[in-house]
Amino acid sequence: MSAPISAIREPLITGSKSYHTITEDICGPTERTPTTAWVIAFIVAVTGLALYVFSVTWTIWVGIGSWNLNRTINWGWDITNFVWWVGIGHAGTLISAILLLFRQKWRTGVNRAAEAMTIFAVMCAGQFPLIHMGRLWLGFFIFPYPNTRGPLWVNFNSPLLWDVFAISTYFTVSLLFWYTGLVPDFATVRDRANGLRRKIYNFVSFGWTGSAKHWQRWESLSLVLAGLATPLVLSVHTIVSFDFATSVIPGWHTTIFPPYFVAGAIFSGFAMVQTLMIMTRKVLKLEDYITLEHIDSMNKVILATGSIVGVAYLTELFIAWYSGYIYEQFAFYNRVMGPYFWSYIGMMGCNVISPQIFWSKKMRRSILVTFFMSIFINIGMWFERFVIIASTLARDYLPSSWSYYSPTWVEVSLFIGTLGLFSTLYLVFMRVAPVVAVSEIKGILKTGGDQYVGPNASHGHSHHDSANH
Amino acid sequence: MKQETTQVLYGLYNDEEVLLHAVKKAKEDYLDIMDVYSPFPVHGLDNVLGLSESRIHVAGFIYGLIGALTAFLFMTWVFTRDWPIIFGGKPYFSAPSFIPITFEVTVLFASVGMVVTFYTICGMGPGVTNPTLDDRITDDKFCIAFDVNDANESQQSALRKFFDETGAEEVNVKTI
Numbered sequence: 056m057s058a059p060i061s062a063i064r065e066p067l068i069t070g071s072k073s074y075h076t077i078t079e080d081i082c083g084p085t086e087r088t089p090t091t092a093w094v095i096a097f098i099v100a101v102t103g104l105a106l107y108v109f110s111v112t113w114t115i116w117v118g119i120g121s122w123n124l125n126r127t128i129n130w131g132w133d134i135t136n137f138v139w140w141v142g143i144g145h146a147g148t149l150i151s152a153i154l155l156l157f158r159q160k161w162r163t164g165v166n167r168a169a170e171a172m173t174i175f176a177v178m179c180a181g182q183f184p185l186i187h188m189g190r191l192w193l194g195f196f197i198f199p200y201p202n203t204r205g206p207l208w209v210n211f212n213s214p215l216l217w218d219v220f221a222i223s224t225y226f227t228v229s230l231l232f233w234y235t236g237l238v239p240d241f242a243t244v245r246d247r248a249n250g251l252r253r254k255i256y257n258f259v260s261f262g263w264t265g266s267a268k269h270w271q272r273w274e275s276l277s278l279v280l281a282g283l284a285t286p287l288v289l290s291v292h293t294i295v296s297f298d299f300a301t302s303v304i305p306g307w308h309t310t311i312f313p314p315y316f317v318a319g320a321i322f323s324g325f326a327m328v329q330t331l332m333i334m335t336r337k338v339l340k341l342e343d344y345i346t347l348e349h350i351d352s353m354n355k356v357i358l359a360t361g362s363i364v365g366v367a368y369l370t371e372l373f374i375a376w377y378s379g380y381i382y383e384q385f386a387f388y389n390r391v392m393g394p395y396f397w398s399y400i401g402m403m404g405c406n407v408i409s410p411q412i413f414w415s416k417k418m419r420r421s422i423l424v425t426f427f428m429s430i431f432i433n434i435g436m437w438f439e440r441f442v443i444i445a446s447t448l449a450r451d452y453l454p455s456s457w458s459y460y461s462p463t464w465v466e467v468s469l470f471i472g473t474l475g476l477f478s479t480l481y482l483v484f485m486r487v488a489p490v491v492a493v494s495e496i497k498g499i500l501k502t503g504g505d506q507y508v509g510p511n512a513s514h515g516h517s518h519h520d521s522a523n524h
Numbered sequence: 525m526k527q528e529t530t531q532v533l534y535g536l537y538n539d540e541e542v543l544l545h546a547v548k549k550a551k552e553d554y555l556d557i558m559d560v561y562s563p564f565p566v567h568g569l570d571n572v573l574g575l576s577e578s579r580i581h582v583a584g585f586i587y588g589l590i591g592a593l594t595a596f597l598f599m600t601w602v603f604t605r606d607w608p609i610i611f612g613g614k615p616y617f618s619a620p621s622f623i624p625i626t627f628e629v630t631v632l633f634a635s636v637g638m639v640v641t642f643y644t645i646c647g648m649g650p651g652v653t654n655p656t657l658d659d660r661i662t663d664d665k666f667c668i669a670f671d672v673n674d675a676n677e678s679q680q681s682a683l684r685k686f687f688d689e690t691g692a693e694e695v696n697v698k699t700i
Contacts, residue, residue, distance in 0.1 A: 074563060074664030199598075205607055211599045212611045212621040228635045235639065238648075239662070243563070246659035262652035265661050267573055269646045270565035275578040276642050283584075283631050294624050433559060494564040495692040499666075 066502030066512075067161050068106070068202045070343035074497050076342075076510040081489045081496070082244050083439035084339045085253075089486060092338050097482050099461050103475015110469040118190045123330060128448040132466040133187040134298075135440040136473065137384065140180030140325070141222070141295055142259035142316070143435065145288050146324020147173025148229055151236075153282035155277065161352055161505055163495040164345045167240075167327050168335060172235040172490075175480040177226045179473040184218065186469075214297035221294040228287055232280045235273065238263050240493045279302070292317045306386035308372070315367040322360035329429040331481065333422055335490055344491045347420045354419040356430065361410035364439075368407065386447060392460055395446035398438045405435020527698050533683055534556065534657050534669040535692030540566045546690035547572050550668065554687060560669065563668040582646075584638040591633025592672040595626040655700035665693075672697070 060157050072080070113270035114121055124131050147169040163249050185194055199209050209216050242263035245256035248389075264271070295318035298305040329350065336345040375387040390399045412418045419425070450457050486488070506513050529598045543566065545646055551572065560573060599622045603609070608616045643649050662668050670683050687695045 078663045199602075208602045208607060210609075211603065211625055212614070212618060214624075217624040217628070222626045224632040226629040227632060231635055231639045235642075239564075243662040245661045246656070249598065256629065257653055258651045261648040261650060262654040262661055263662075264589050264656050265561040265563060265565075265647060265667075266646075267560040267562065267569055268575055268637055269648075270571050270641055271575055272578045272580055274565050275580050276638060279581045279584050279638060280635060283588075286627075290624065293626075297624075439610050498564040506595060520658075 064346045064348075064508050066505035066507075066509035067164065067346060067348060068344060068496065068500060069346055069505045071506045072343065072504060074500065077497055077500070078247070078436045078493060080341065080343070081491045081493050082247060084485070085244055085487055085489065086247070090338065093482060094178070100475050100478035100482055103472055104479045105475070106468050107472025107476050110421070110472050111182070112463055113465055114186055114469065115191055119465060120189070123460055123466070124519040125458055125460065126294065127451075127456045127459040128230050128445055130444050131447065132441075132470060133183045135437065135444050137180050137183035137187075138295055138316075138444075139433075139437050140176050140183075140477075142292065142320035142323045142440075143327045143433070144173040144180065144225075144229070144324065145292055145317070145320040146282050146328050147171070147176070148225075148288045148333060149321055149324065150233075150328065151232060152281035152288070155281040156285060159352075160499045161349055163492050163499055164349045164355070165332055165491075166458075166495070167233075167236060167488075167492040168331060168484075168490045169238070170229065170253065171481065171484045171490075172331055173228065173229050173324075174233060175477050176221065176324075177229065177483075179477050181226065182469075182473060182476075183221055184222075200464050208249050214294060214301050218298060221291040225287060228280070230475045232277075235276060235280065237494070238491055240267070240489045243493050246313045253263055260290060263414065269419055283374055284494045286498045288316055298439050301320060304386075304447060304451055305374075305380070306371075306390070307381040307443070309371070310445055311367055311370060311374075313372075315364070318360050318367065319436060319439060321407075322357060322364055322410075323433055326358070326429040326432035326436075329357070329425050330433070333426045333429075335485065339485065339490060341491060342485050343384050344496060347422075349420045350425055351416070351420065354413045354425060357414040357428075358410055358419075361406060361432070365407035368403065379515065382452060382475070385450070389450045390446050391444055393446060393450055395442065395449065399445060402435055402506035405431045406439060409435070456483040526596055529530070530558075530671055531673050531697060531699050532657060532669050532693070533672045533675075533697050534667050535678060535690075536658060536694045536696075537666040537668070537691065538629050538664070540569075540628045543668070544568055544572060544678065546686075546692070548688055553686065555683065556670065558671040561626060561661045561669070563664060563666070564664050566666070568605070580642060582640055583641045583657035584634045587637030588630045588634035590637075592626055592630040592690055596622055599625065654673055657700065659697075663694035668692075 068077075070076075082478050121132070122133070124133075147166075150162050150169040151166045188194055196207060197216065199211075207466070224439055237259075238261050241256050241260035242265070245253060245260045248256055293313040293316070296312035298308060300312040302308055332349070332353075336342050372387055374381045378384075390396075409428060412428065414423065445460050449459060501507055505511055529544055533632055535546075537546065540562065543560070543562070547557070547560060547569065551574070557573065560569060562569070562598070596650050600617060603618070610616075611618075647654060656662075657667055657669060658665060668687075672683070675683070
């Protein structure tokens with residue numbers, strides 16, 4: 056607040072808000088009966104959730120034979136979906152944690168919803184490793200607990216186990232980080248409520264009072280959690296990439312995978328955040344808090360990470376040629392010209408070519424373009440994981456083992472079902488919790504509100520004099 | 525849980541900059557502030573109030589260290605003493621492959637430990653109800669509170685004068 060604000064900065068909060076109108080605007084949707092749009096969306100989402108429950112039950116009852124995995128292509132839609140969901144989750148942590156460390160104030164419009172997205176995405180992701188085991192009821196074997204079989208321990212050297220620790224830790228830490236931020240906002244809803252609502256929000260707000268000492272500790276905690284969550288995000292997707300990189304399969308056994316996967320995760324995650332934010336701001340009428348400036352900034356990140364991903368693809372192709380290693384060369388020849396060439400085209404088109412549209416400021420600030428682009432990007436990123444997994448496994452070292460894979464209705468239903476699970480959770484979140492970080496937005500009102508900053512500023516705080524303090 | 529109640533004289537302000545000036549003046553006049561409440565963290569308030577820096581990050585570091593040692597030493601024990609197995613021709617004590625899990629457990633212990641510590645030292649938790657002075661503090665009001673249990677008439681009126689001079693919108697007394 057004592058730092059001077061540049062006169063050319065765009066405002067982050069429009070509509071000349073006061074602290075009270077911020078509370079009203081953001082807490083209001085949790086107090087009113089849901090709109091028709093929400094109800095329709097909820098019905099669709101719950102249908103998806105029902106499909107999910109059915110598919111999971113079918114898979115466990117009938118067995119993994121109800122999927123089309125075979126000995127050659129032993130990972131198909133299951134692991135593709137797993138990596139897709141985990142990648143999406145990473146943007147939430149990036150927005151909350153990394154942008155906090157970089158002191159980017161614009162994160163406050165989108166961080167709460169993005170963190171919620173992370174938690175729900177990780178929940179969806181975690182379904183696949185659990186279910187693809189087949190004997191889910193023995194799933195506890197993967198944890199190192201003292202047992203009477205030796206004790207027989209798990210293989211700590213295996214990336215598949217590192218995944219178990221990484222995803223569990225990532226889920227726990229994201230949940231804690233998200234909830235820490237939610238406590239003061241739940242207290243705000245609590246203090247506006249009566250009766251049963253008050254009791255419920257009192258329970259979940261943990262006795263928050265707004266005391267200065269508690270805020271001090273809260274800020275310190277948030278900063279340290281952000282500092283921990285940042286390397287955690289990078290490590291989790293690196294460990295996921297190790298599932299492939301530590302193998303000997305051509306096209307998988309490459310050191311480019313950790314940065315390639317992490318950049319791709321940020322790319323698809325931000326695209327999903329855009330999809331959710333564009334819908335949320337419209338339905339909950341929060342355009343003053345999730346402004347075009349936010350959409351623009353996120354599109355810039357999408358452009359940057361999409362280009363990194365594009366460069367990674369070209370690097371892979373170059374190194375395959377330069378290495379002179381015939382199996383690596385064939386792996387990429389197969390991706391482009393083999394039986395799954397259509398997924399490679401989808402991947403290149405959606406991930407590399409289409410985001411270049413965001414070089415244009417007009418396109419970055421267009422809601423329609425952003426919405427469709429965000430869907431394309433997520434489709435493209437799904438294709439990327441499919442290309443890496445299914446098309447590579449289909450044609451590895453031994454031609455007599457070559458095979459083809461296409462999903463059964465069970466696998467497709469399971470994927471659509473997780474979309475239903477994710478949507479249901481997100482819609483419930485929108486209904487019961489403030490989707491924008493109320494206290495944090497209030498904290499940036501004086502430096503980001505349009506009555507203080509930007510072309511229409513009436514209070515001249517852009518020339519704030521630090522000598523007063 | 526202490527059952528004793530306190531009488532509190534508090535003033536509500538509309539703006540954090542007015543609050544900061546008021547707290548500064550209170551410190552200059554050697555008034556004993558019980559607590560200051562706000563709907564969001566006010567920058568500069570900690571310094572003006574003279575709050576000592578939070579050491580929660582020290583606790584976090586210690587928990588992280590415990591996590592790192594637990595994970596690394598456990599895996600080492602498992603693969604060198606308890607049931608050594610040769611994996612891929614690598615040595616029994618393969619430190620590089622222990623690193624990912626060690627890192628994850630470090631972050632896990634540090635985060636969970638710090639969060640539990642945070643709620644404990646703040647006296648918060650699921651279902652805990654702490655007395656609040658005014659419902660609008662979590663909305664848009666800033667509050668300075670003085671403990672007036674043992675204050676006589678002249679001390680109370682001095683405090684009321686302070687609130688008046690520093691621009692408090694409302695002044696109330698409450699027993700919490």
